[in-house]
Amino acid sequence: MYIVCVTSCPTGIAHTFMAAANLKKAGNKMGIEIKIETQGAGGTENKITEDDLKKADGVIIASDVSINDAERFDKLPVLECGVSEAISDPEGIIKELIEGIDK
Amino acid sequence: MAKIQRQGAKKQGTLEQMKKGLLTGISYIIPLVVAGGMIMSLALLIFGNEGARVEGTVGNTLRTFGGSILGLMVPLLSGYIAYGISDKAGLIPGFAAGVAANTINSGFIGGIISGFIAGYCVLYLKKIKYNENFAGTMNIFVYPLFGSLISGCIMFFLIGKPVALLNKGLVSWLSTIQGANGIILGIIIGAMACFDMGGAVNKAAYAFGLAAIQAGNGVPYAAFAAAKSLPGIAITISTLLFPKYYEKSEIEAGKSIWLLGCAGITEGAIPFAISDPFRVIPSMMVGGAVAAAISIFGGSSLLSAGGSLLTVPVTKNPVNWLIAVIAGTIISFVILTILKKIKYDKTPKPEKAVEN
Structure with a gap:
């Protein structure tokens, strides 16, 4: 089992990384x-690569905001939740x- | 996307989508308001209120530079709200509609509305069925052109006037907040700022503060800044003075979160709020409400976002603002410590358990 996640919050300095x-x-x-x-506020870190997507x-x-490049997950089962729930x-x-x- | 339907969760409704769009927009303008607001405030601080208005001087150049950066706030907000709703295709129509909102002086409210209009406009344009061969044309020609044109026209000719009036009303109302009204406003702003430590409710109060900055009034934002700075400091004091009421890990965390608080970052308090919400959150809300009320009552004003101890030099009536933060911190600290003590006294101690 291999899971990839994206976390993001409005300010992008705390919730994102706690989650x-x-x-x-x-x-x-x-x-x-x-x-x-x-x-986060500084941009994307620990980016999910093509290889990750193949394995995932x-x-x-x-996330509480719209994330960048959401379309790369089109073919995978996706669970969306608020960032505080993940914390x-x-x-x-x-x-x-x-x-x-x-x- | 192969979305997994969550149990008991409502379907992604329009309201949810709008909230996400709004938070996306706000998340992108936070650094902008810090940059523009700080540059403008520093120019006024260094060169003086009059000195920074003399044509051709460095002070005036910097002041107007900061002002121009702040002027991007409405288009940027509008653009990223639209981006949050209809993805990349919505970005430029969102900027365009935001420029329209700026032109008709509809301010922050206009920017939010223009963002929603552009976002949904592009979302509907995307529903038009077309031959695969035209995909490029749609993305590079149809969406930007018609998205901008339609949402721009709606702003100019349909809702622009009423929204501009609404904005004017907000601006004149803001200038009258004093006395009892100001205190009530402060209580609301402060309680909201400390309710979820940087979450959606906190951001709603933040957005109101930004709307006021955009309208040239820094009083609500100074109040918000006073409230949001104190949870970290209050919790640190409580963990330092009364370690027996806290877990080991909390005492460790307490040593560092005062620093976040001083920088105006409320988020440091989240772990405490999560582990013990019914004691931590109300005590912070009361302190925050008091701090914000004092800040407004004494007429403190801050035109730059990122408000904290770092922005004290550019705050108007800084002494009053500091008093507000200190008073709020003491109140939060006292209430929190008392609540924690009650909890501690109620918890059966191991020795007592043996006696029984």
């Missing part, structure tokens, strides 16, 4: 390989995505 950290932690705990791209089973977009309940979000993929 990324918590998703990463939850992924590690659940034994799932996870890569998180942050679209699903996508989580945790408070990252495991729940990942579980929900996995259930969604299995369906």
Whole structure:
């Protein structure tokens, strides 16, 4: 299982990175390989590459704003949620995505 | 996109889409308002209020430069709201409609409305079915031209006048906020600023402050800045003085978040708010409300975004503003510590459990 995520919030200095950290932690705990791209005030970091997209089973977009390059995920199952939800309940979000993929 | 339908979640409605668009727009203008506002305020600070208005001087050049940057606020806001709604194709029509909003002096409100109009205009244009061969033509010719033309015309000829009037009303109302009205406004702004520590409610208060800056009035923004700076400082003081009420990790976090608070970043307080929302959030809201009310009451004014201890030199009536922050911080600190103490006293201690 390989999950890619994008996090983004209006100011792009705190929520974005807290959500990324918590998703990463939850992924590690659940034994799932996870890569998180942050679209913060300084721009895109840890960008999801073409190779990542080929490998990926699903996508989580945790954002309160419109993210850049959303169309690259067109062919993958995508779960969208608010950025604060990814901070408070990252495991729940990942579980929900996995259930969604299995369906 | 193969969207996964979330359980119990409402479908992505228009309202949700508009909120996302608005937050996208705001996220792009934050640095602009810092740059323009700071350059203008610094010019006024260094060269004096009169000195910065003499034609041909460095002061005047810098002041007008800052003003011109701020002048981009409405088109940029409009453009990125449209971008948030209808993606890249909406960006230029959004800018164009924002320029129209500027031309008719409809201000910040006009910019928000023009962004929505351009965004939805392009979204509907995108629904036109066309032969695949014309995809390039649609993207590079039809969307930018007709998107800009239609939304521009709507701004100029249909809703421009009423919105400009609305903006004028806002501007004149802002100039009258004093006394009791000002205090009520301060309480609302302050409570909103501290409600979600940098989330959507905080951004709504922020947007109001920006609208006022755009209209040339820095009072609401100074109030917002006073409120948003204090949660980090108040929490740090509480964790330092009363460590026994906090977890080890919280004490560690407390050592650094005062610095974020001083820089006007409320987000440092989020971990505390998440782990104990019913104690942390109300205590911050009360302190924030008091701070913002004092700031408005004393007539503090700040025309640059990014307000914090860093912008004290460019704040009007800085002493009053500092008093506002200090008073709010003390109130938040006291309420938070009392609430934490009640919780601590109620928690059964291990020794007591043995006794029982």
